Amino acid sequence: MEKITVSFILNGDEVTAEVPPSWSLLKTLREYFELTGPKEGCGVGECGACTVVIDGKAVNSCIYPVAEVEGKSVLTVEGLAGTDGTLHPLQRAFIENNGVQCGFCTSGMLMSAKALLDENPEPTEDEIRTSLAGNLCRCTGYVQIVESVQKAVKMMKEKS
Amino acid sequence: MIDYQYLKPKSLEEALSLLESYGERAMLIAGGTDVMVGIRNGKFAPEALISLRGLEDxxxxxxxxxxxxxxxxxxxxxxxxxxxxxxxxxxxxxxxxxxxxxxxxxxxxxxxxxxxxxxxxxxxxxxxxxxxxxxxxxxxxxxxxxxxxxxxxxxxxxxxxxxxxxxxxxxxxMGEYGSAYHKHSRRKAMDLPILGVAVSLKVTDGKIEDARIALSVAAPTPIRAKRAEDFLTGKMVSEDVLEEAGKIAGEEASPRDSLRGKAWYRREMIETFVPRMAQKALERLKNR
Incomplete structure (x- = not known):
C-alpha cells in the first residue's frame, strides 16, 4: 500500500510523517518518531497506556488512525516538561508522592490528568477518578495516583 | 495487520459517491473506537475505510x-x-x-x-x-x-x-418527559452492560399520561417494552403500579445466557430496574 503523508504539530513542533495508511497514531509516534513514552498495553482502547492529548482532549492513540491527526496538535509525555527540562507539576507530584511503581501506565495517567487540569484546574476527587477511569494501573491501587494529581493541583495553585 | 486505504471525504456528497464506487469493499469509520478494534481483532477486513470525521458540520x-x-x-x-x-x-x-x-x-x-x-x-x-x-x-x-x-x-x-x-x-x-437510564454492569468503568434499562414518563397530577420503556441486552436488539408501556399509561403513579410494569417488561424481554449474565438474572434485573428508573425519572421531573 502506498504511504500517506500526514502533517501535524507534535509537542510544539511542525512535523510530517510518511507512513502506511493503516498505521495508528501510537505506531507512528513509537516507530516513526521514536517517542516511546506512549505505550501499547491492550491495543484496543481499554487500558489507556497509549493516552496522548490531541487539541486539548485525551484520546487513546492505539485506535486513532494516523490520517486523522492531519493539522491537529498532539502532545505526548515527552512534551510535558518545559523545553529547559523543568518537570511539569504533575510529573513532580507523581515522583514525590509515589504515583509511579512499574511505570507502564504512568505516561498515560499523566496525559489524562494533563487534559483534565487544562480544562478544570481544580477538580474534585470524583472528577479526577472519572478522568482516570480509562487508565488501568495494576500496581498502585490508584490511591497514590489520585493523591498525586491532587498534589499537582495544589502546587499549580501555589505557583499562580 | 491488514492494509487498507484511508479515504477522507470533505463533504457528505463525496462520502456517498465513495460508498457507491467501493460498495462492500469499504467501511465507514467515524470515531473508530469500534471499527479500529474490529480490524485489529480480524472481525473486519475492508479494502478501504471512508472516514466521516472530516464532516465536522x-x-x-x-x-x-x-x-x-x-x-x-x-x-x-x-x-x-x-x-x-x-x-x-x-x-x-x-x-x-x-x-x-x-x-x-x-x-x-x-x-x-x-x-x-x-x-x-x-x-x-x-x-x-x-x-x-x-x-x-x-x-x-x-x-x-x-x-x-x-x-x-x-x-x-x-x-x-x-x-x-x-x-x-x-x-x-420529549423535553416534557422525565427520563433515566441504568447501565447494569459489574465494574464502575470500562465495562459493557449486563443489562440496560431506560424509562421516560410524562406525568400530570400524579397520572401517567405516557410512558416509554427501552431495554438493551435483553433481546437480540435493543427493544421497547410496549406492553409494560401500555399498562402504565393512564394509571396513577404508585409503587405497586411501577413494580407491575417491571414484571410485564421482564416477560416481554427475551434475554439469553451469556458470559456476562444468565437470562433469569437479566429478567429479574429488568423487574428491579424498570421501577427504579421510573422513580428516578419522576424525581427528575419534580426537580426541574
Missing part, C-alpha cells in the same frame, strides 16, 4: 420548535457535557456519560454507537425511550426511520450499504 446538538437535533458525528463527550442533554434528555446523558472512558467518549460518536448496533449500545436504550428518529441519506434521497425499527439483529440495521446516518431527531415534546 455533522457534530451538533440543537433544539428547534419540532425537535432536538443531534448530528450523527456528535461525540459521547459532547452529549455528556451539553446542558440541554443533561437537563431535558437526561436518559441520554446517563447513557452517553457511561460509555467507555473519557478517552473513548472524546472520539466515539453517537451515530457510530447506533450503527455498530451492539445489543449493549449504551445510547440505544435512551434514544429508544426518547422516541428518536434516525435520518439516513443515500443516493435515493433522505429517509427517516424510527429507532424502534432501525435494528434488525446484532450488528445489523436497516441502513443500506450506500447510506449514511446523518442525524437523530428527538420530538421536542
Amino acid at each position: 455533522l457534530a451538533y446538538i440543537e433544539k428547534d420548535n419540532d425537535a432536538y437535533r443531534i448530528g450523527a458525528l456528535t461525540t459521547h463527550r459532547m452529549l455528556e457535557t451539553h446542558p440541554l442533554i443533561r437537563s431535558e434528555l437526561s436518559a441520554l446523558y446517563d447513557g452517553a456519560s457511561q460509555v467507555g472512558s473519557v478517552q473513548i467518549r472524546n472520539v466515539a460518536t453517537v451515530g457510530g454507537n447506533i450503527c455498530n448496533a451492539a445489543p449493549s449500545a449504551d445510547t440505544a436504550g435512551p434514544l429508544l425511550a426518547l422516541d428518536a428518529v434516525a435520518v439516513l441519506k443515500g443516493p435515493r434521497g433522505e429517509r427517516n426511520v424510527p429507532l424502534s425499527e432501525f435494528f434488525t439483529g446484532p450488528s445489523q440495521t436497516v441502513k443500506e450499504l450506500d447510506e449514511v446516518l446523518v442525524e437523530f431527531r428527538v420530538p421536542a415534546v
Whole structure:
C-alpha cells in the first residue's frame, strides 16, 4: 500500500510523517518518531497506556488512525516538561508522592490528568477518578495516583 | 495487520459517491473506537475505510420548535457535557456519560454507537425511550426511520450499504418527559452492560399520561417494552403500579445466557430496574 503523508504539530513542533495508511497514531509516534513514552498495553482502547492529548482532549492513540491527526496538535509525555527540562507539576507530584511503581501506565495517567487540569484546574476527587477511569494501573491501587494529581493541583495553585 | 486505504471525504456528497464506487469493499469509520478494534481483532477486513470525521458540520446538538437535533458525528463527550442533554434528555446523558472512558467518549460518536448496533449500545436504550428518529441519506434521497425499527439483529440495521446516518431527531415534546437510564454492569468503568434499562414518563397530577420503556441486552436488539408501556399509561403513579410494569417488561424481554449474565438474572434485573428508573425519572421531573 502506498504511504500517506500526514502533517501535524507534535509537542510544539511542525512535523510530517510518511507512513502506511493503516498505521495508528501510537505506531507512528513509537516507530516513526521514536517517542516511546506512549505505550501499547491492550491495543484496543481499554487500558489507556497509549493516552496522548490531541487539541486539548485525551484520546487513546492505539485506535486513532494516523490520517486523522492531519493539522491537529498532539502532545505526548515527552512534551510535558518545559523545553529547559523543568518537570511539569504533575510529573513532580507523581515522583514525590509515589504515583509511579512499574511505570507502564504512568505516561498515560499523566496525559489524562494533563487534559483534565487544562480544562478544570481544580477538580474534585470524583472528577479526577472519572478522568482516570480509562487508565488501568495494576500496581498502585490508584490511591497514590489520585493523591498525586491532587498534589499537582495544589502546587499549580501555589505557583499562580 | 491488514492494509487498507484511508479515504477522507470533505463533504457528505463525496462520502456517498465513495460508498457507491467501493460498495462492500469499504467501511465507514467515524470515531473508530469500534471499527479500529474490529480490524485489529480480524472481525473486519475492508479494502478501504471512508472516514466521516472530516464532516465536522455533522457534530451538533440543537433544539428547534419540532425537535432536538443531534448530528450523527456528535461525540459521547459532547452529549455528556451539553446542558440541554443533561437537563431535558437526561436518559441520554446517563447513557452517553457511561460509555467507555473519557478517552473513548472524546472520539466515539453517537451515530457510530447506533450503527455498530451492539445489543449493549449504551445510547440505544435512551434514544429508544426518547422516541428518536434516525435520518439516513443515500443516493435515493433522505429517509427517516424510527429507532424502534432501525435494528434488525446484532450488528445489523436497516441502513443500506450506500447510506449514511446523518442525524437523530428527538420530538421536542420529549423535553416534557422525565427520563433515566441504568447501565447494569459489574465494574464502575470500562465495562459493557449486563443489562440496560431506560424509562421516560410524562406525568400530570400524579397520572401517567405516557410512558416509554427501552431495554438493551435483553433481546437480540435493543427493544421497547410496549406492553409494560401500555399498562402504565393512564394509571396513577404508585409503587405497586411501577413494580407491575417491571414484571410485564421482564416477560416481554427475551434475554439469553451469556458470559456476562444468565437470562433469569437479566429478567429479574429488568423487574428491579424498570421501577427504579421510573422513580428516578419522576424525581427528575419534580426537580426541574
